[in-house]
Amino acid sequence: MKTDVAINGGTSSTSNYLTWSPSPGEIWLSNAAGATAPVKVILRNQRTNVGGQVVFTTNSAVAGTDELRLDLPPDGTRVPFYVAGKYPLASKADKDAAVEVIESATGTQLSLTQLMVRIRKDANLLTPSERDLFISAFATLNNRGTGRFSIFRDMHRGISYYEAHGFPGFLAWHRAYLLDLERELQDIEASVALPYWRFDVPAPKIFHKDFLGESDTFGTVAFSANNPIQYWRTDTSDGITRDPLFDPLTDPAFVLSESGTLAYGAMYADFEKMEGDPHGNAHTSFTGWLDDPATSPKDPVFFLLHCNVDRLWAKWQLANARFDVTNIATYPHQGKAGTPSQTTRIGHNRLDTMWPWNGVKGTTGGISDRPPDAPGGGLAPSVIVAAPAASPTVGEMIDWQGKLTTATRMGFDYDDVRF
Amino acid sequence: MSNDDRRNFEKAVRAAVPKYSETPTKGGLESLVTFGAEAVAVETSPLAVARNRNAPPAERAAALHALAPRQRNDEEFVQLLLKLAGDSSEPPELRSGVLRILRQLRFSSVLLNQKRAQLIETLRPIIDDPDPTLRQDALEMLAQEKDEYVQRRLLESLTGQAPLPAALEKTVQLLGYDIHAEHFPVLRDIAKNAPTATARREAVRLLASDPQSIQLLREIFHDKNEDQEVRRASANGYLSLDPAGFEQEAKKIVLDPAEDGDVRAASLSALTHFAHPSTRDEELNGYVEALGKRDLPKPLEDAVRTYNRRQSS
Numbered sequence: 203m204k205t206d207v208a209i210n211g212g213t214s215s216t217s218n219y220l221t222w223s224p225s226p227g228e229i230w231l232s233n234a235a236g237a238t239a240p241v242k243v244i245l246r247n248q249r250t251n252v253g254g255q256v257v258f259t260t261n262s263a264v265a266g267t268d269e270l271r272l273d274l275p276p277d278g279t280r281v282p283f284y285v286a287g288k289y290p291l292a293s294k295a296d297k298d299a300a301v302e303v304i305e306s307a308t309g310t311q312l313s314l315t316q317l318m319v320r321i322r323k324d325a326n327l328l329t330p331s332e333r334d335l336f337i338s339a340f341a342t343l344n345n346r347g348t349g350r351f352s353i354f355r356d357m358h359r360g361i362s363y364y365e366a367h368g369f370p371g372f373l374a375w376h377r378a379y380l381l382d383l384e385r386e387l388q389d390i391e392a393s394v395a396l397p398y399w400r401f402d403v404p405a406p407k408i409f410h411k412d413f414l415g416e417s418d419t420f421g422t423v424a425f426s427a428n429n430p431i432q433y434w435r436t437d438t439s440d441g442i443t444r445d446p447l448f449d450p451l452t453d454p455a456f457v458l459s460e461s462g463t464l465a466y467g468a469m470y471a472d473f474e475k476m477e478g479d480p481h482g483n484a485h486t487s488f489t490g491w492l493d494d495p496a497t498s499p500k501d502p503v504f505f506l507l508h509c510n511v512d513r514l515w516a517k518w519q520l521a522n523a524r525f526d527v528t529n530i531a532t533y534p535h536q537g538k539a540g541t542p543s544q545t546t547r548i549g550h551n552r553l554d555t556m557w558p559w560n561g562v563k564g565t566t567g568g569i570s571d572r573p574p575d576a577p578g579g580g581l582a583p584s585v586i587v588a589a590p591a592a593s594p595t596v597g598e599m600i601d602w603q604g605k606l607t608t609a610t611r612m613g614f615d616y617d618d619v620r621f
Numbered sequence: 622m623s624n625d626d627r628r629n630f631e632k633a634v635r636a637a638v639p640k641y642s643e644t645p646t647k648g649g650l651e652s653l654v655t656f657g658a659e660a661v662a663v664e665t666s667p668l669a670v671a672r673n674r675n676a677p678p679a680e681r682a683a684a685l686h687a688l689a690p691r692q693r694n695d696e697e698f699v700q701l702l703l704k705l706a707g708d709s710s711e712p713p714e715l716r717s718g719v720l721r722i723l724r725q726l727r728f729s730s731v732l733l734n735q736k737r738a739q740l741i742e743t744l745r746p747i748i749d750d751p752d753p754t755l756r757q758d759a760l761e762m763l764a765q766e767k768d769e770y771v772q773r774r775l776l777e778s779l780t781g782q783a784p785l786p787a788a789l790e791k792t793v794q795l796l797g798y799d800i801h802a803e804h805f806p807v808l809r810d811i812a813k814n815a816p817t818a819t820a821r822r823e824a825v826r827l828l829a830s831d832p833q834s835i836q837l838l839r840e841i842f843h844d845k846n847e848d849q850e851v852r853r854a855s856a857n858g859y860l861s862l863d864p865a866g867f868e869q870e871a872k873k874i875v876l877d878p879a880e881d882g883d884v885r886a887a888s889l890s891a892l893t894h895f896a897h898p899s900t901r902d903e904e905l906n907g908y909v910e911a912l913g914k915r916d917l918p919k920p921l922e923d924a925v926r927t928y929n930r931r932q933s934s
Contacts, residue, residue: 341894342894346864347861363734367728368730368731369731418819419819422822426920427885427921427924430894433860433891433895435829438829439827440827440857440861441854447627449628476690477729478689479725481728486725486728489761496765
């Protein structure tokens, strides 16, 4: 007797990546071995003391449990369920978690499905293996300046400033930007999730030669001889220029604390001040590429910095229940550019699609105009989720966990932001 | 200001910011406020503190930091920042703090972004300020703006026509924000002849986009008498300009036990991650596999382990 399990709509291992949000699954008897009555099975973690852990439920609105008992029809009819990572027990390696299906009557294992609870983590706490997989994937994406990273570099230049900064859609735009990059990294190494730099506490392991480098007196970043990031190239520049104004071994950056950031207020219109502090202050805790919007994404630390900015937004959303995109407390600019409902710059109203993923081009990139080019095409798709659309709107970037409807989940989560 | 002075100043500013974060922007009753050990009767609104020349610079900078998120598009606030930054009678640590706030506003202020011409005009005189930290901050901000005036000043100083506005190494590095072909002859000269390895390294970094420097980069890569940091920087540029040539040279270096350990490791790392598969041939594979069984310095040991793991997967 044998069962098969499909997670996220697929049966291959490429679909078997989970976050804290419930993922749809199906189970069926692929070999009923002559059974004529429904077969009672138990779904559970194969090992509870190692690897990522998962929980199960039949209703995505109900919290999962460590075991799920189901009756499987002998004719092979598929039975739906949901599976999610068990907060906070994320995987530490690819496919270190496994769902075991046991026949209740006999205790026989009917199938074993390897999967990963893939979560964005504090970069300072990554294992050496997690760190090395991440930097290897990132170096491959850059490929000495010839890889697809150049598209991400081109998305964030001076001429595209107003698409992403100074207006309320700042957080939504960067959430899409990070997700797009993360999915490209996952095409290279599926186990990678973008880590975050928690900038309000010391993070010495990040600014180390084995990770994202150690700055010398002049701000040139040095890497260990085995680190592939030493071959980083952007535009016509080799290497990275980054000079911390703080001591990265012992001090945080010069930013507002996490608790101070979350205390900006329960309305988005108050919270968006975080664009200045801590976001802007995190950037300008350095001189070099990070401290200018036009050059900042040339430094890989940019993406870890913004991952923390996004994590802070996610924490604020959870703390204030800000997932309903139609609620002005969640996002105040509910209209669409070019209509009477427009209340802010094009690209920043809830119903506006965002450059560059919408492919719309302008002339000058000025405050009321689009940039002359739209690099990269649509936002990278995912094997495990359907959201957001290839040309996402601002509003589509709000409910990343699919709290209100599972269809909007985007396939990422943070190690300290539960579902 | 030394780097330590600057860090200590920024720490003092950050510690004082909460004091001003909730107070009204303007107005406020006169009261006794304790600045450190001294009680001073002042108007306590953040703007008043920022303007008060008798208040300690860290308090003034803290008041401005506290205001920045909510006043980022306020004309009076932005003009105050520009005025303080450009006023040579103000303390240099305050002006440095103000430049940092202006850099922060580049990320979040639509108003400041529309005043880039005024920002450049404010920064230009600062590159001749007596304080080296202020000079360097202004130089870098102008270089980031691709300001033609500062580009010309940097190049003139590197060709000996004017004094260096910052350390040689930093001056070379700043040229990289807007590199042009006309810079390459100067940079080649610095790469060959500069008195410090760091200056040579900075010049080599910028030659990575100059096809006429392939031979120079190859020579530096092979020069066992050159500093390993300079050799590794040349590896980067050589790899970019002539990948096939680099791969053959890198392989020779890996196979040479008399070579510098870090340069061997860096070469092997490049071959592991970026080389054409044909370069990772039987000779190299066999040699590196054998290396994996020996005691090696850590960087080379790590590079060998990574290479062998990739080959076996």
